[in-house]
Amino acid sequence: MSMGGQNNNRARVCLRLFWEFLKLGLFxxxxxxxxxxxxxxxxxxxxKWLTDExxxxxxxxxxxxxxxxxINMATYIGRKMAGFPGALCxxxxxxxxxxxIICIAVLLLDNLSDNPWIVGAFAGVKAAICGLLIVTVMKLGKPVLKSPFHWIMMIAALAAxxxxxxxxxxxxxxxxxxxILWSYITGAKSHKEDGRDRQ
Amino acid sequence: MKILLLFWVFFKIGLFGFGGGLAMLPLMYQSIQQFGLMEQAEFSNLLALSQVTPGPIAVNAATYVGLNYAGFGGAVSATIGVMLPAFIIMLIVSRMLDKYKTNRIVQGAFEGIRPVTVGLVASAMIFVSQGVLVKGSLISMSMFTGGMDYYNPIAILIMVVTVVLMLAVKARPIIVMLAMAGVGALLSGTGLMT
Structure with a gap:
C-alpha cells in the first residue's frame, strides 16, 4: 500500500473513532x-477494534x-487503532x-433538575443502564470465567x-x-499448552 | 490568571483522582473550597447537574466550575486540565503494555485482573441502581424490611425489558436508552412515576 493510501485509511479510522466516541459521550x-x-x-x-479479551x-x-x-478507555482504544492522532480524536x-451540554444547560436551563419530563427521561435511562450492565457482565464473563479460580476472583471482587x-x-x-501467583502454581501445565498453541 | 489557576487545579484533580467521576467529586470539593472557586451552595447544583447530564461526570463538573468562575475560557481550560492527565498516562502505559504483553508476569497479572474486572462491572450495576431501582441503598436490610415502598417497580420493569431487548432482539444500547428516556419522560411528565 502507498503512503498516501495509508494516511487516507488512518484519517478514516480517526474520523470513525471521533464519531463513535462522540455518540458514547452524548448518550x-x-x-x-x-x-x-x-x-x-x-x-x-x-x-471489531478489540477482541472479547x-x-x-x-x-x-x-x-x-x-x-x-x-478518557482512559478512549485513549487506550484510540491509540491502539491509530496511534496518537487516534487517541486524540x-x-x-x-x-x-x-x-x-453543560455550557447550554448553564446558559439556558437554570432549573434543569426541576423539570419532571427531563428528570423522568434521566431516570428511564438510568434504569435501562442497569439492564445494559447486567447483559454486559454476561458478555464479559463468558470468555473469562473459565475455571473455579476465575469465578472465585470475580465474586470476591464484587463482594469487596x-x-x-x-x-x-x-x-x-x-x-x-x-x-501472578496462580500462573506460577499452574505454570507447568500452561507452559505445555503454550507450546501446543505455537505449533 | 484565573484561567491558568483553573487549568492547574483541575489538572491536579485529574492526576490524583482514582476510580472516575463519583470518586473524584470529594477531591474536587476540597480544591474548590481551597481556592474559593465557587460558593458552597452552588456545589450542590454542580453535583446534581454533573450526574444527570450525559458524559463523564468529572468532565461535566470541570466545565461547570470553569464556566462559573471565568466564563467560556475558564470552561475550556478546566475541561482540558481535567482530561489531560488520563490522556497522557494512558498513552505511556498502553505503550509499555504493548512492549511487555508477552512477559509471563504481565500475563499472569492479567489472568487475575480479568475476572475481577467482570466483578467490577457487576458492582457498577449495583451502584447505578441505587436511588433508581430502589429508594436509597440497594444493599441494606430495607431489601427485606422496606416493603413495596422501597422498590421502584416501573424502573425495575424498564431494567427487565432492557435485558430482554438486548438478549432476544440484540437491540442497540443507544436505541434502548433513547426509548427508555422517552418512556421515563412520559411517565414522569404525566405524573405516573415520581
Whole structure:
C-alpha cells in the first residue's frame, strides 16, 4: 500500500473513532462505568477494534490508572487503532458532548433538575443502564470465567467493592498479585499448552 | 490568571483522582473550597447537574466550575486540565503494555485482573441502581424490611425489558436508552412515576 493510501485509511479510522466516541459521550448518563455496555458494543461487535479479551484488559487498565475512566478507555482504544492522532480524536470525541451540554444547560436551563419530563427521561435511562450492565457482565464473563479460580476472583471482587466498599484500585492490585501467583502454581501445565498453541 | 489557576487545579484533580467521576467529586470539593472557586451552595447544583447530564461526570463538573468562575475560557481550560492527565498516562502505559504483553508476569497479572474486572462491572450495576431501582441503598436490610415502598417497580420493569431487548432482539444500547428516556419522560411528565 502507498503512503498516501495509508494516511487516507488512518484519517478514516480517526474520523470513525471521533464519531463513535462522540455518540458514547452524548448518550450515556452516570459516568465512565455506565459507558461500558455501549463501548463494548462499538469496540467489539460493530467495529471489531478489540477482541472479547482485549476489551476486558481495556476496562481493567482504565480502572486502575488515575484520571477519568472514560478518557482512559478512549485513549487506550484510540491509540491502539491509530496511534496518537487516534487517541486524540477518541478523547476529544468522548469529552466534547459533556462540554457543550453543560455550557447550554448553564446558559439556558437554570432549573434543569426541576423539570419532571427531563428528570423522568434521566431516570428511564438510568434504569435501562442497569439492564445494559447486567447483559454486559454476561458478555464479559463468558470468555473469562473459565475455571473455579476465575469465578472465585470475580465474586470476591464484587463482594469487596459493592459490600465492603474497598477502593477498586486495591482490588485490581490484589488481583494482579493473585494472578501472578496462580500462573506460577499452574505454570507447568500452561507452559505445555503454550507450546501446543505455537505449533 | 484565573484561567491558568483553573487549568492547574483541575489538572491536579485529574492526576490524583482514582476510580472516575463519583470518586473524584470529594477531591474536587476540597480544591474548590481551597481556592474559593465557587460558593458552597452552588456545589450542590454542580453535583446534581454533573450526574444527570450525559458524559463523564468529572468532565461535566470541570466545565461547570470553569464556566462559573471565568466564563467560556475558564470552561475550556478546566475541561482540558481535567482530561489531560488520563490522556497522557494512558498513552505511556498502553505503550509499555504493548512492549511487555508477552512477559509471563504481565500475563499472569492479567489472568487475575480479568475476572475481577467482570466483578467490577457487576458492582457498577449495583451502584447505578441505587436511588433508581430502589429508594436509597440497594444493599441494606430495607431489601427485606422496606416493603413495596422501597422498590421502584416501573424502573425495575424498564431494567427487565432492557435485558430482554438486548438478549432476544440484540437491540442497540443507544436505541434502548433513547426509548427508555422517552418512556421515563412520559411517565414522569404525566405524573405516573415520581
Amino acid at each position: 450515556t448518563i452516570g459516568g465512565g462505568m455506565a459507558m461500558i455496555p455501549q463501548m463494548q458494543r462499538i469496540a467489539v461487535e460493530d467495529n 482485549e476489551v476486558i484488559d481495556c476496562i481493567a487498565v482504565s480502572q486502575s490508572l488515575p484520571g477519568i475512566v472514560a 477518541a478523547t476529544v470525541g468522548v469529552g466534547l458532548p459533556s462540554f457543550v 467493592i459493592a459490600f465492603a466498599r474497598v477502593n477498586a484500585v486495591w482490588v485490581i492490585l490484589a488481583a494482579a498479585l493473585a494472578g
